[in-house]
Every structure is written in structure tokens, then in C-alpha cells.
Amino acid sequence: MARAKVNPPPLWDIIVIGAGSAGLPLAIRAAERGAKVLQLEADYRVGGTLYWSSGQISAAGTRLQKSQGIQDSPNDHYRDAQRIAHGQIDPIVLRLMVDNAANTIDWLMDLGFQPAVGTPVAGEAHEAYSTRRYLWGNNKAISILETLKPIHDRLIAQGKIHLLLQHRMQKIITDERGVVTGVRANTPSGSQEFLGKNVVLASGGYAANPSLWTQLTPKVPLCSYVNPYSQGDGLIAARAIGAPLDGSDKFLCTFAGVLDNPKDPCSGIFLTLSPGTRKIWEIFVDTKGRRFMQEDHPSIDYRERSLLRQPGTAMNIIFDEGILQNSGTMTLDSRSVYRAEFGRHPAFIKAKTISELARKLSVPIATLCNSIKQYNSAVDSGIDRKYNKDFLIRRIEKPPFYAIKAQGITVLSPAGLKVDKKLRVIGKNGKPIINLYAAGEILGFGRTSGNAFVGGLSLTPALTFGKILGERLLKW
Numbered sequence: 001m002a003r004a005k006v007n008p009p010p011l012w013d014i015i016v017i018g019a020g021s022a023g024l025p026l027a028i029r030a031a032e033r034g035a036k037v038l039q040l041e042a043d044y045r046v047g048g049t050l051y052w053s054s055g056q057i058s059a060a061g062t063r064l065q066k067s068q069g070i071q072d073s074p075n076d077h078y079r080d081a082q083r084i085a086h087g088q089i090d091p092i093v094l095r096l097m098v099d100n101a102a103n104t105i106d107w108l109m110d111l112g113f114q115p116a117v118g119t120p121v122a123g124e125a126h127e128a129y130s131t132r133r134y135l136w137g138n139n140k141a142i143s144i145l146e147t148l149k150p151i152h153d154r155l156i157a158q159g160k161i162h163l164l165l166q167h168r169m170q171k172i173i174t175d176e177r178g179v180v181t182g183v184r185a186n187t188p189s190g191s192q193e194f195l196g197k198n199v200v201l202a203s204g205g206y207a208a209n210p211s212l213w214t215q216l217t218p219k220v221p222l223c224s225y226v227n228p229y230s231q232g233d234g235l236i237a238a239r240a241i242g243a244p245l246d247g248s249d250k251f252l253c254t255f256a257g258v259l260d261n262p263k264d265p266c267s268g269i270f271l272t273l274s275p276g277t278r279k280i281w282e283i284f285v286d287t288k289g290r291r292f293m294q295e296d297h298p299s300i301d302y303r304e305r306s307l308l309r310q311p312g313t314a315m316n317i318i319f320d321e322g323i324l325q326n327s328g329t330m331t332l333d334s335r336s337v338y339r340a341e342f343g344r345h346p347a348f349i350k351a352k353t354i355s356e357l358a359r360k361l362s363v364p365i366a367t368l369c370n371s372i373k374q375y376n377s378a379v380d381s382g383i384d385r386k387y388n389k390d391f392l393i394r395r396i397e398k399p400p401f402y403a404i405k406a407q408g409i410t411v412l413s414p415a416g417l418k419v420d421k422k423l424r425v426i427g428k429n430g431k432p433i434i435n436l437y438a439a440g441e442i443l444g445f446g447r448t449s450g451n452a453f454v455g456g457l458s459l460t461p462a463l464t465f466g467k468i469l470g471e472r473l474l475k476w
């Protein structure tokens with residue numbers, strides 16, 4: 001009896017894991033060059049963190065800069081980035097990024113991306129560059145998604161990219177020599193194997209996975225505001241075949257937020273605490289009730305590092321009824337909703353007296369009273385001798401008294417995979433794992449930006465490295 005013939009599974013030229021900031025340019029450029037591309041995406045849609053990101057990118061030597069008479073070079077970008085990051089960025093990765101980022105931005109503009117009026121600038125939310133190379137679109141990172149998606153859609157329609165949504169890669173498959181030959185994924189119809197000549201991990205970070213965060217970043221409690229699909233699947237799968245992960249020591253928190261749901265470490269929401277956006281009427285005290293920083297210091301790097309030094313990146317924001325009535329709110333809520341949070345949400349504390357406030361915050365009463373007394377004297381004299389706070393407009397004296405228990409928040413994952421200058425993933429013996437590549441936040445924010453926020457140094461390398469891999473992976 002003749003046996004039914006079973007067709008072998010297709011052998012893809014490139015299997016791309018993830019269709020976000022790195023995965024989209026990768027699939028587009030590879031497909032445009034004739035590769036047979038399979039793209040697996042865990043979500044029901046493409047875009048990944050582009051739906052969340054502020055979309056701020058940076059590059060030196062762009063056509064946009066030239067059109068505005070700005071002289072810049074990749075070497076200047078390199079030096080400037082390492083200056084801001086205190087020399088902590090991986091030199092190989094940074095060199096690859098600065099040498100190719102202008103090309104990425106020119107390409108996006110060729111595809112229709114429109115930079116916001118007034119950009120590029122030297123600095124915005126983070127420490128300033130020494131020249132104007134920092135830009136974004138009119139609708140945060142959605143502007144980038146809206147530029148890339150029509151081309152991606154067209155290539156799918158032409159059969160050049162085979163996109164499978166709700167396909168979550170679980171495992172990297174290797175042969176007996178350790179050479180990568182494909183992946184296994186959970187699909188709506190069960191677990192399935194996909195075989196390919198090259199596998200590229202573009203599956204993003206891990207700040208939506210509390211247990212992996214605790215393993216990889218044990219010194220910092222998680223309070224994140226990220227794409228829920230940033231589960232670190234690519235890191236787990238690469239680690240299982242011997243790829244070491246590093247970079248967790250290069251963490252810097254963002255200043256600052258609270259957990260919307262105290263039981264969910266991924267429910268972080270930002271408080272408006274930038275003196276450029278909202279005057280800082282309050283004082284910040286540590287978990288012992290002492291002031292520890294200049295609350296309205298103009299450098300965001302100073303403010304973030306001051307908070308990072310606090311145990312658990314925790315601080316208490318202290319103010320009174322007079323300040324509540326006169327200042328802007330710290331959340332995006334209306335004034336009445338904001339006021340109602342106090343006493344309702346465990347991080348928003350209200351008390352009739354300073355002693356009661358201290359008790360509710362579990363800080364020594366005498367210390368908190370003393371901090372407020374000294375601050376009130378600084379307001380009276382107009383000089384804050386110890387901490388140099390600039391905005392000294394109102395004493396903290398009118399009951400009820402308020403506190404917000406805030407903490408550092410993260411939008412990024414510091415640890416990640418080590419790669420060489422061809423973006424090949426390095427294995428445990430220090431040699432590249434054959435046929436395995438990585439791009440995007442899976443490399444770790446510590447690798448692309450050091451322990452600092454250097455403008456655009458997560459999204460720009462994600463887009464740039466995705467594009468480079470699409471253009472340079474030659475095994476098909």
C-alpha cells in the first residue's frame with residue numbers, strides 16, 4: 001500500500017521573531033531583497049512598542065540636518081552619547097548605530113515620515129546632546145508605524161512576507177552541533193516547528209514579566225509602563241541554548257511614578273515631576289523622612305540618579321492643602337479625581353497632622369517634622385541652603401497634609417543579549433551562535449544606552465539594526 005506523501009515544512013530564508021520596531025524594518029528590507037521571510041508575532045497586530053513609545057530618535061549626518069545647515073558626524077554622535085552615558089555604552093553596538101542611523105532616518109523620510117516642526121533639537125526629555133540631532137514625528141512612535149505598515153502590508157499581499165499573528169515563539173531549535181535551524185512556537189492550532197536558515201530575535205524587552213525582571217534585575221523593584229508583550233521570551237529561549245545575558249547593572253530609573261494597581265508591578269503611571277513642565281511646589285523625602293535632593297534640579301540625569309540611590313528607588317512627595325489647591329496636579333486626572341485619590345489609593349496619603357502623616361508613611365515623626373520645619377524656614381528666607389531648591393513659593397503648613405509614595409518607573413529593560421558587529425548572538429564560549437541574530441531592546445538598554453537615557457538610543461538602534469539585518473543577512 002502506497003504511503004501518503006508528507007510535504008516537508010518550508011525552509012525559510014529568515015525567521016523574524018516579532019513585528020515591532022526592529023522586526024518591521026527587518027522583514028521589509030529582507031523581503032525587498034528577495035528573501036523568503038517568515039515573521040512570527042505573538043500579538044494580534046504588528047507594531048509592538050511603537051504603540052507605546054514616544055518615538056524620539058537621533059542620528060548624525062541626516063539629510064534633515066543638512067537641510068538646516070547643521071554640521072554633525074557619526075564620530076560626534078558617538079562621543080556625545082558616551083559623554084552622557086559616562087562611557088557605559090557597548091562600543092561595538094554604538095559604533096554600528098551611529099554609522100547607520102542617518103541612513104535609517106533618511107530612509108524613513110523617503111517613505112513619507114515627517115519630522116515634527118522644530119526638530120531636530122539637541123535635547124528634550126533627557127540630557128541634551130551638544131548639537132541638534134534628536135527628532136520625532138507628529139504622533140509619537142505611531143508616526144513611524146504609520147510609515148512602515150503600508151509597505152509591510154504590501155509585501156505581505158505580494159507574498160514576500162509570510163506574517164503569522166498570535167504565534168508566540170517558545171524555543172529555538174538547534175542541531176547536534178548547536179547550529180540554529182528554526183524555532184518552535186505556540187500557535188492558535190497548537191505547538192508548531194518552523195525551520196529556517198537564519199533566525200532573528202526581535203522580540204523586545206522583559207519589563208512586562210515580573211519574575212524574569214526579578215531574576216535579571218534583582219536590585220531594582222519593578223514598576224513598569226511597557227507593552228504587555230515585552231515578556232522576554234527571546235531572552236529565555238536564547239539563554240536556554242547557552243547565550244549569556246548581561247547589563248542588569250546598567251539600570252537608570254525614570255523619574256517617577258506610582259503603581260496604579262499596587263498588586264501589579266506592570267501598572268506604573270507617571271507623575272508630572274519635571275520642573276520644565278510643572279513647578280515643583282513640594283518636597284521629596286526618603287523613607288526615613290529626610291530630604292535627599294534638590295527637587296527642581298534642572299538636570300533630569302541628576303534627579304534620576306538621586307532617586308536611584310534610594311533603597312527600592314522609593315521616595316515620599318510631601319505637601320499640604322495650600323499646595324494642593326494652588327499647584328497643578330501631578331497626574332493627568334482632573335483636579336477632583338486627583339483629590340479623591342488621597343485616602344483611596346494606598347500610594348496617595350492624607351492626614352490631619354504631620355505626625356499622622358509620618359505614622360502613615362512609617363517614617364520617624366521628629367525627622368519629618370524637622371524636614372518640613374527647615375523647608376519652611378528656607379521658604380521664609382528665600383534661600384534653601386542645603387538643597388538649593390529654586391521654587392520656594394509656599395510653606396507646608398495648612399492641614400490636611402498629603403504625601404504620594406512614589407518610586408522610579410521603567411519603560412525599558414536593561415539586561416540583554418551580547419552581539420558582535422554583525423549582530424550575531426554570542427554564545428557561552430564567547431563565539432557567535434551560528435544562524436542566530438538579534439536586534440532591538442532584546443540587546444538590553446544597558447548595551448545601547450549605558451546606565452543613562454541618551455536621546456533616542458533604544459528606538460533608533462532597534463530600527464537601524466532591524467534595517468541592517470534585512471539588508472546584510474546574505475544567506476539565502
Ligand SMILES: Cc1cc2nc3c(=O)[nH]c(=O)nc-3n(C[C@H](O)[C@H](O)[C@H](O)COP(=O)(O)OP(=O)(O)OC[C@H]3O[C@@H](n4cnc5c(N)ncnc54)[C@H](O)[C@@H]3O)c2cc1C
Binds near residue numbers: 042169225442
Ligand atoms: C512609554 C515608552 C516610551 C519610549 N520612548 C522612547 C523614545 O522616545 N526613544 C527611544 O529611543 N526609546 C523609547 N522607548 C523604548 C523603545 O521604544 C523600545 O526599546 C523599542 O521600541 C523596542 O523595539 P523592539 O523591536 O525591540 O521591541 P518591540 O517594538 O516591543 O517589538 C517586539 C515584538 O515582538 C513580539 N513578541 C514578543 N515575544 C514574542 C514571541 N515569543 N514570539 C513572537 N513575537 C513576540 C511583541 O509582541 C512585539 O510586537 C520607549 C518605550 C516606552 C515603553
